[in-house]
Amino acid sequence: MEKIALIADSTCDLDKNIIEKYNIHILPLRVIYKDKEYIDRVDITPQEVYDSLKNETPKTSLPSMNDMESLLTRLEEEGYTHTIIIPISSGLSGTFNSLKLVSEHHPKLTTTVFDSKSLSLGAGALIIECAKLIEANMPYEEIVAKLPLIQEKISLYFIVDTLEYLKKGGRIGRVSGTIGELLNIKPIISVNDDGVYYTYSKVRGKKQAISKLLDLAEEYLKSTRCKVWIMHGGALEEGQKVYNTIKTYSNISELGFGEISPVAGVHAGPGLVGLVVVKED
Numbered sequence: 001m002e003k004i005a006l007i008a009d010s011t012c013d014l015d016k017n018i019i020e021k022y023n024i025h026i027l028p029l030r031v032i033y034k035d036k037e038y039i040d041r042v043d044i045t046p047q048e049v050y051d052s053l054k055n056e057t058p059k060t061s062l063p064s065m066n067d068m069e070s071l072l073t074r075l076e077e078e079g080y081t082h083t084i085i086i087p088i089s090s091g092l093s094g095t096f097n098s099l100k101l102v103s104e105h106h107p108k109l110t111t112t113v114f115d116s117k118s119l120s121l122g123a124g125a126l127i128i129e130c131a132k133l134i135e136a137n138m139p140y141e142e143i144v145a146k147l148p149l150i151q152e153k154i155s156l157y158f159i160v161d162t163l164e165y166l167k168k169g170g171r172i173g174r175v176s177g178t179i180g181e182l183l184n185i186k187p188i189i190s191v192n193d194d195g196v197y198y199t200y201s202k203v204r205g206k207k208q209a210i211s212k213l214l215d216l217a218e219e220y221l222k223s224t225r226c227k228v229w230i231m232h233g234g235a236l237e238e239g240q241k242v243y244n245t246i247k248t249y250s251n252i253s254e255l256g257f258g259e260i261s262p263v264a265g266v267h268a269g270p271g272l273v274g275l276v277v278v279k280e281d
Contacts, residue, residue: 004134004143005075007085009063009095010040011261012124013231022131025071027063027087029095029263040263049262050234050270057168060263062095068102076108082140085113086127086147089195092119092171112144117195120260121229121276122156129278153279157190157200157216158231159209161271166197169267173197188212206271210238213275214245220277221251227278228252233260234270242273253280 008014010028019026029040031049033056038044040060052058075083085103090096096115103111116123129150133143166172173196175189186209190200203209220226228246232239236259243257260272 002082002140003080004082004084004140005080006127006131006134007071007083007099008123008127009087011088011093011119011264012086012127013120013258013260013264014124014127015258018128022128022135024127024131025075027067027071027095027099029063029093029261030061031262031266032059032061038262040261044262046233046259046262046265049265053165053269057165058266060169060266062093062098065098065102068099069105072102072106072109072111076106080109083109083111084130084134084140084143084147085111086116086123086130087113088119088123089117089191090115091117091173091191091195092197110140112147114144114147115195117151117193118154118156118191120156120158120264120274121231121256121258122154122191124258125154125227125229125276125278126151155190155220155277155279156274157188157213158268158272158274159186159188159206159213160268161206161235162269163187165267165269171197171267175199188216206238210242210273213242213273217246217275217277218249220279221249225251225253225280227254227256227280229256229258229276231258231260231272231274231276233265233268233272233274235273238271238273242275 007025031038087095099113175197185202187199188201192198203212230243
């Protein structure tokens with residue numbers, strides 16, 4: 001009998017109810033200040049990160065090797081035979097590579113570390129679909145074979161108030177806009193096939209950028225039924241407005257709302273509004 005564990009990291013931004021419902025094992029990343037280190041989503045909130053940015057931009061780090069080792073050892077002891085690990089994009093973090101290394105030390109577990117090539121609820125959507133397949137008792141090999149097909153159906157877009165924090169964190173990828181910021185040009189940012197940020201399109205001003213996100217959602221929903229998630233980082237009011245508008249659209253099979261993690265907030269800064277769309281068959 002296969003007993004499959006599903007592992008994610010704290011930047012997947014799934015809420016506690018979903019994590020508990022599907023028994024998802026979460027490895028937290030770290031937020032590091034000069035004088036103190038915090039565990040993502042455990043002892044620091046996104047708002048505390050935004051409030052502190054005036055004084056210091058912290059660094060972030062992946063889950064500790066000790067946390068990874070401890071979790072896999074515990075899963076072995078609990079009788080798990082297989083693990084599926086879906087971390088933040090390898091193009092944005094070293095978490096994927098570290099998990100690959102650590103999993104090799106646990107030959108009793110048959111492990112797949114699958115690169116989400118996404119982040120936040122983009123990765124979260126993939127994790128939920130994987131969790132449903134595990135819950136349905138689908139064989140491990142079949143689940144692993146399905147993951148790339150599910151991944152192809154997930155699209156993520158977001159806007160930020162400023163590119164300053166993405167630049168500071170070295171996460172700018174293929175997003176251009178230094179000159180554009182002076183002209184109030186807002187890039188709609190997405191992730192490419194390598195899991196790296198790129199500019200999907202550009203508009204002038206945040207109001208127009210939010211309007212573009214709504215247009216994108218509408219375009220997807222015209223052609224097929226979709227699950228839709230809205231996410232925000234220090235932009236609750238704007239995020240809720242987007243959510244309230246999108247919930248009037250037809251063809252939505254599921255609509256969710258979430259807040260990005262403190263670690264993601266370090267790299268985005270306050271003012272992020274994002275959209276995740278999952279096309280259904």
